[in-house]
Structures are given as C-alpha cells and as structure tokens.
Amino acid sequence: MTSTSPSSDVPVCVVTGASGWLGQNLVRTLVTGRERVRCLVPDADAGPPLELVAPNVETVVGDVRDPATVDTLFDDLGPRVSVFHAAAVIHPAQRTREFFDVNVGGTQMVLDRARRIGVERVVHVSSNSPFGANPTPDDRFDEDSPFNPYMGYGQSKFEAERLVRQAHERGDVPTVVVRAPWFYGPYQPARQSTFFTAIRKGRFPLIGDGSQRRSMVYTDNLVQGLLCAERSDKALGNAYWVADATPYSLAEILTTVRSALTDEGLAVTSRSPLRVPRAVSEWAERVDRLLQSKGRYHQAIHVLGEMKDTIACDIGRARDEIGYDPTVSLYDGMRASIRWCLDHGDQL
C-alpha cells in the first residue's frame, strides 16, 4: 500500500460534484487507469456529456442530500473503492440554508454510505473558508492554523471537515481532507468568464494597494493533489493545503491575467485597473454579514467583501508528506483557462 505507482490505484472511484468545475477535471484524469468512475451529477442534462468522456464513466443523477440517490451512487461497486467528495454549494441561488443542506447534510450522507460499503478512502474537498483571512499579508495558513470560519460557507465547510475527521477518528471510514483555495482552469463556470472579461476591460476592482495575497490553484494541480491524498498512506486522517507553489499578490494576479489575455490574442484595455478604496470592500463585508444573518446571499457583495483580504496558504506539508508538486504556473494556467473559454465559445 505504500506504493504510489498507478498500477496500485484503487480500480473504482466515486466522484460527487462530478459535473462541477473541479469534478470535470478530476473525472478526465481518473478515466485513465481506473476501471470504473461512478459520478454523481445533480441534473439529467449533466449526465450524457460526462458519459461521453470515456466508456468507464457511469453517472447517477440526483441530489447528494437524498438517501435513495446516494444509495444508488454506492450500489454494486465491488470491493475496492475510493471516494472523491467534491459536491458543494459555494454560491447559493438565494438562501444560505443551501450551504448547510448540501455541504454538511450531503457530506454526512456520503460518509455514511462510504462507511457502509467499506471504501478504502474518502478524499474530501474542503476550502480556505473555514480559516477566514490571514491576519497580515505575510502570514500563511498551514495545517496547524486555527479554524475561524468565514460566514455561512466557511461555517458549513468547517462543519463538514469536522464530520470527516470524526468519521476517520471513530473508525468509520479512512479520510483525507484537501483544502483548496480559489481555483482557475478549464470547465470553469460562467462567473469565472466574467472575471476575465472584467480584467480585459479594466473593470476588475483592485482593492486598496493590491498587496493583499491570494493562494490560487490551477485545476490540474488540484487534481494532482487529490490523487496524492488518495494514494499516500501518510495522508490518512490528515488535512492538507493544496494550492499553486506560492501565493500571489492581487496586483500580480491582474498583471499575469492581462499578459495571458494579450498572448491569447485578446485586446486588453491600456487603462490601469479600477482602483477601489479598501473601505468599499469592508462595507461589502458588513452588508454580506447582515444579509447572511438573515439567511440571504448576494454573490457579488460576498466576493467584493473578500477582495480586501489576504487568503494565503503554505503547501509545504503536502509537498513533504504526500508528494504533491504543483507543475503549472499562474501564467500557463491562465492561458490554458482562457483558451478553454475561447474554444467553448465564451465571449470574454
């Protein structure tokens, strides 16, 4: 079991959130070398495109909160199964209740079925949000940082992590938690196209002086991290930060995306980015808190409220303990993302 060679890979994988941003990338990696990839997708339209990826993809349509659906997802899988639990709500349509229903309730449902069939491992996709923001731009979260959940999403992912850890500690199912920050990469949702468009047109707000740092993770890097978490014996019961090699300043992210857009042949405005005082982001955070205290959610206000913060992590432990080694740089990853958008007809 200590080998990390593909020949020892667990032959059957279950992927929740398979039609999401991360899931699409993960499934495309798993289809090579695994006998079966059983995918949970939330609606019937999402099934056929995934099944076209490879003949060993199987889809189950339904809700991760629904016991009967999750029973079907875990039915008839054979003796050796890994689970990648990537289903979650990050931007609910209206109510913060969805965070808890899906991120907590869904995780409990998946852990329970994983225990019942005796899977070899559950790799749980978590987030930076259970940790809030770094106190200074130079601070980095590591695996010993204290929990400090940021609003409804952060609280729900914190509770989910707690369930996952409990399931491991009481011997129900072996687990590993992978904490991923802001993604970029192919199969991005529409909101990320808006991000590129805003930068191209000079409308993306640079909050304060732009020195706040952000860890980001290219989806291929993250997929590699998830596979390391699945394969490493040392990972069992632990949680790891998985991100690009280093955090970036927000100014650096904007500059890099501008270069990538230009080099993909897109005209980028010569205007300098929209500078917005930090107070605007602080105001947005207060409004977001007020809305969320009433159970309501507004995506743009939430995102604006977080823009002032440094949210940066140190991937040292994932490198040392599970062999994670991010290979894609910000520039290359952004170019690939932009190319994917253009190839798929997105107007940036």
Added chain:
Amino acid sequence: MARITTEVLVIGSGAGGAVTAARLAEAGRQVLVVEEGPWFDADEHEPFSLPEMVAKYRNGGAQVALGNPAVAFGEGRCVGGSTEVNSGLFHRLPDYLAEEWQHTYDIDDFSAQTLAFYAGQVEAELQVSTLPTAPPPSSAILEHGATKLGWRNVEFARVYRYDQAGRGVKQTMSRTLLPKALAAGAELIADCRVVKLLRPRADRGRVVGARCVRTHPDGGRETLDIQADQVVVCAGAIQTPALLQRSGIRHNIGRGLKLHPTVKIAARFPHPVDHGDVPMHRVTEFAPNLTIGGSASRKGQIAMALAEATHDIAEPLADWENISIYYAAIRSEGSGRVRAVPGLTSPLITYKLTEADMSRLAQGLVHLGEVLFAAGATELYPSLVGGPVARQLGDIGAWWDRSTRANTNLMTVHMTSTVRMGNDRSRTGTDSYGRVWDVANLHVNDGSLLPDAPGVNPQAAIMTIATRNTEHLLSNL
C-alpha cells in the same frame, strides 16, 4: 394576608428544587418548598397519556416560544415538575461540554471529575438503571433499524425502579426526593404561585422572602408572604428568569434561552407497537448535534402527530395500534429570550432559529426517516405541514426542501440557559454556584444555570449541578 417564616425557601419542586430541598432538609435546615402546580397522586394518571400531559404541563402543554418557526414547548407545573411527565432518561452531561463550559464561562470547580462525583450520588439515590428485560417493541424498532444501518445506538439509563417481574416505575421527584425532604422535616405547599421576591428598599442586595398567591381546594385565593433567610429559585428556565425580572433583577436574566428544537415522525408498521412506555433507545450516530429517539405515543399523541402531515387522518388513525412516534432533536445555534410582561401572568418567550438550525432539523427528519424504514416502517408522517407522507426511502429526500420555516412544526421539552452560572459576569446571571449577582442570599438552582443546551436530556445535568450547588450553599450557611 398570611405570613410564614422559614430558614430556606425553595421555589419550585422539579429536578432542581427537589434536590435542593432534600439535601438541605437532610442536613438539618428548615426548608419550605412552594410549588405553583397541584400535587397529584402518583398513580392518578396513566403514564405518558395525553390526560397526564394536559394535567401536569403548564397550560395543558400548549405553550409557544414565538419565532419563525415558533417552537411549542412543555413545562411541568405540578409537584415534581417535569420529572413527573418526562421520559425519565438520565444521561450525564458529556465531559467535553463540562470542560467547554468551565472554560467559556469561568466556572469554579466544574471539572468532569467533580460532576461525575455528584452524578454518581444522584444515580445511586434515584436508582438509575437500564432495563432488566428485553426492550419493548417501540424501542427495539430503533435499535433494530440503527443496527441495520450500522448506526451507533444505545439504551439510555432511566430513573426507573423495576420489580421482579420487570415492571418499572419512574422515580419522579414526587416519589423520591420530595418524600425524603418531607421525612427530614421540610414542608411543601402546592398550588402556591410566587408573584415576586421581596427586597427591602433600603437594601437591594438582599431578599427577605417572597410574596405568593395560594389557591385553596375550594378555589379561594389568599396572599401569602413567606419570610426566609435564603431563597433558592428552582422554577425552571422559563419561570425562574420571569420571577427574577418581576422582582427587578435583570442582569443577564432571561437572555440566551437554549432549547433542543425537535421534529417528529409518526411511523406506521405492519405489526402492533406497544404504547405504554417511551422508547429508551437513542440513535447517537449523529450526536451531539442530532439525536434520534422515541416519544410518548398514546392514541391522542398519534392523532395529533398524524394531523401535522395530512388532513386525512381517519384511515391511519384506525390503525393507531401499529403506529409509534419518533423524534430527532438538534443542538441549536439560535437562542431566545424570556421577558416578564407587566400585568401578564405568562412571560413573553421568543426563540430564533438560524439557517444552519433549519438545515440540521431537515437533516434530522431525513435520518429519522431512514432509520424507521430500515426498521420496517411502511408509512412515515413527518411533522411538516402537508407532509408529504413517505412510503419508501425515495420519498424522503423531498423533506429537505419541504422543511421550510413555514412548514416545519417544532416542539421541545428541554429549555435551559436563561440565567447561566460562572465567574464571567459579562455573560452570567449568577456566580459559579448559582448565587445571583449582587443579591447576597438569593440563589438559582435549576436548568436556567446550564450555560448551553446539553445535547441530551437535561435532567441528569440539572440534578447533578443542583446537588453540587446545594453542597456549596450548605458549606456557606
């Protein structure tokens, strides 16, 4: 107006008051207990029946914490308080909560070891025990369903004494500690409501007694002033803060009400289920945030439970002998307030549930549905307005979205935390032993002192803490 004088006045005769009275009386103190509700003969009502609940709960059990959704609650109002009418489950306060509370509220001498010492005394005195025989079908259903799903479950100990045939009698306060207190010289006046505590104008830092209204068997009322050196308020987490507020004591009093919001399912089986007892098994797989158990399920309660899910109760009710009621209770992030309103007998009670609470309740309903189907149920009637009634596992996923604030019917019988104990005056109403801040001889000794909801039936925690506090009071008298 009549006047009585005593050394210690204990207000309320439930889990907190009975412990206080018995300990003090046995230590030779002069004790008078006043109880607002009546003194029923222990065998007068059929256990867990609707008539018993109507008689022994305040307002016949129809009380509500206002909010969206509202939470219906039951609060004992009789000699023995809620111990007369509850299921008698006795579960020690989890060690980790004792440590958390000790730390958060800066409570002296509140270690897990200290509490275990007093819990052991209470358990021995009340004969806390598990069943000597196989569990009744209604309880075995939970054990069977949970075991089938691989979910942790346990038979909770109860305050029951069993005879040789295995017949159990619940060791309520009116059967145990109150007779002990009386045997040791304490006096008890039932049907006697305390209107307010008496504090001299010149010295607001003391109480001198309480003004009561006593109702006589013929319906006549008289005002009764009781003078006391020490007053211990044990009227429960709703009435205790209301009384303190009516008496002008308000610092951290009545805020932070905690309860265990509870959803229910009436489950129909293809075979008869017993109805004489309440299930003693609990599903602890999702504890402490979520606990699954069984409720009193006489015909009356079944009719009420069915009516929550469907208008068409005639057909299932005809089959009531095959139906039993189960619940899922959560630890809630939300909190509430108790406010005495001048001129009104009842305080105004409000409770706010968070979105996370609502989600946890929906989760509870779904897991409860799973375990009941696993146990062989054929039809499930959830406490959701308009259901839907579930006939197979595939039907219960719909409950997630149906569990809205408008549709969810909630109840509870566990109310705590409206006073709170500990050295941190910014968040407590009393010191570490229940003495009310700035009033030298006034104490609280009931569920109001628990800093948070315990996640389990609170009777054990209330009695354990009350024992500890009474020992401390005795050492200072």
